[in-house]
Amino acid sequence: MRDRVRLVSRPIDTAALAAEVVAPGRGGVVTFLGLVRDHHAGRQVIRLEYSAYAPMAEGELARIVGETEARWPVAVAVEHRLGELAIGDAAVAVVAAAAHRGDAFEACRHVIEEIKRRVPIWKREYYADGTVGWVDPTAAPDQAAAPR
Amino acid sequence: MTLAAPATVTLRVLLFARYAELLGHDTLAITLPAPATVGDVVRSVRSERGGDALPPRVLAAVNLVQASDATALADGDEVALLPPLAGG
Numbered sequence: 331m332r333d334r335v336r337l338v339s340r341p342i343d344t345a346a347l348a349a350e351v352v353a354p355g356r357g358g359v360v361t362f363l364g365l366v367r368d369h370h371a372g373r374q375v376i377r378l379e380y381s382a383y384a385p386m387a388e389g390e391l392a393r394i395v396g397e398t399e400a401r402w403p404v405a406v407a408v409e410h411r412l413g414e415l416a417i418g419d420a421a422v423a424v425v426a427a428a429a430h431r432g433d434a435f436e437a438c439r440h441v442i443e444e445i446k447r448r449v450p451i452w453k454r455e456y457y458a459d460g461t462v463g464w465v466d467p468t469a470a471p472d473q474a475a476a477p478r
Numbered sequence: 479m480t481l482a483a484p485a486t487v488t489l490r491v492l493l494f495a496r497y498a499e500l501l502g503h504d505t506l507a508i509t510l511p512a513p514a515t516v517g518d519v520v521r522s523v524r525s526e527r528g529g530d531a532l533p534p535r536v537l538a539a540v541n542l543v544q545a546s547d548a549t550a551l552a553d554g555d556e557v558a559l560l561p562p563l564a565g566g
Contacts, residue, residue, distance in 0.1 A: 364566050380565070383494055383558055386542040387565070410565060422566050442566060450539070450558070451565030452495035464496040465564040 334407040335391040337384055342409050342420040351405040351427040358431035360438040364422040366415045370465065374458035380412045380421060383450040394444045404428040404437040410451060487514050487551055491523060492558040497536075500528045510551075516540065517547035519557050537562070 334350050344361055352359060368375055387410070395406045410422045422445065426438035446467070453465040491506040498504040501523070508522050516538045523529045537560040538545050551557065 381495060382565070383492065383539070383560065386539055386558065389542050446563070446566040448544075448563070449565045450494070450560050450563055452561060453564040454495070464499075464561065466562040467564055468562045 334405075335388065335395050336409045337382055337387060337391075338409050338411050339413045340411075342411055342423045344420070344423050344425070347407050347409055347423055348425045348427075350407045351425055353405070353427065355429055356405065356427040357429055358434040359425065359427045360431070360434040362422075362424040362438050362442050363420050364442070366417050366419050366421055368417045370455055375417065375455050376458050377414060377416055377456050379414050379454045379456075380410070381452050381454070382410075382412055384412075387449050387451055390449045391445065394441055394448065398426075398437050398441050398444075401440075402426075402428065402433045402437040404433050406437060406441055408441065408445070410445070410449070412451075484512055484553055486510060487512050487553040487555070489514070489519060489551055490554075490556045491519060492556065493523075494558065495561045497532065497559050497561050500531045501526055502528055512553075514551045515547060516545050516549045516551065516557060519551070520547065520559065523559065532559075536560075 348359060348361060366378060391408055395408060398406055404426045407425045415421055424438050424441045426434045428434040455463050455465055486509050488509045491508050493501050493504050508519060510518050520536050524532055539558040539560060540549055541556055
């Protein structure tokens with residue numbers, strides 16, 4: 331299972347990722363893609379950088395996938411990209427494949443929510459005005475990307 | 479003969495993202511009197527140059543698993559201080 335969970339420093343190939351969990355008995359496949367947005371808290375973002383505590387992030391991703399596959403009859407594959415990304419690049423992809431769509435949708439949603447809650451990954455945004463900020467999803471919206 | 483517990487623990491402390499910027503390091507070696515907890519490590523890091531800017535609550539992990547302030551530490555443990563997570 332662990333080999334279907336990866337931190338990568340190259341573009342995410344969603345078709346290749348989906349191929350890892352597609353099987354003749356799995357007729358419902360849901361893919362979630364998280365793309366780099368061009369704005370955050372009202373500011374224009376030009377690029378960003380993801381970094382991670384890699385050994386813990388990989389372990390936590392594997393635990394999330396293990397828990398999800400124990401709770402729903404699904405197979406899940408996940409990649410999260412690190413390093414410098416451009417607007418529109420895929421930062422994360424989650425693919426959940428099940429016999430039927432209901433389990434695939436629920437499992438896919440569960441995995442991405444748990445990734446946001448538990449996996450030690452950080453995002454540094456570069457803004458059009460030349461400033462840089464660490465994204466803090468726990469901060470109030472007007473402080474989430476304070477200039478530094 | 480009984481083995482005495484070590485009088486101190488030396489910990490490898492990892493700092494990430496904004497916390498590494500605040501402290502100017504991504505790794506610190508910290509020695510504390512035994513027994514020591516995660517809360518003791520956070521207090522010690524706060525006393526370092528730049529550490530006073532850490533927020534009141536700091537998320538931590540010990541040996542790759544999330545921990546609380548009360549988590550007890552053994553000599554050689556790896557303690558990571560984690561800024562607010564922003565993956566996905």
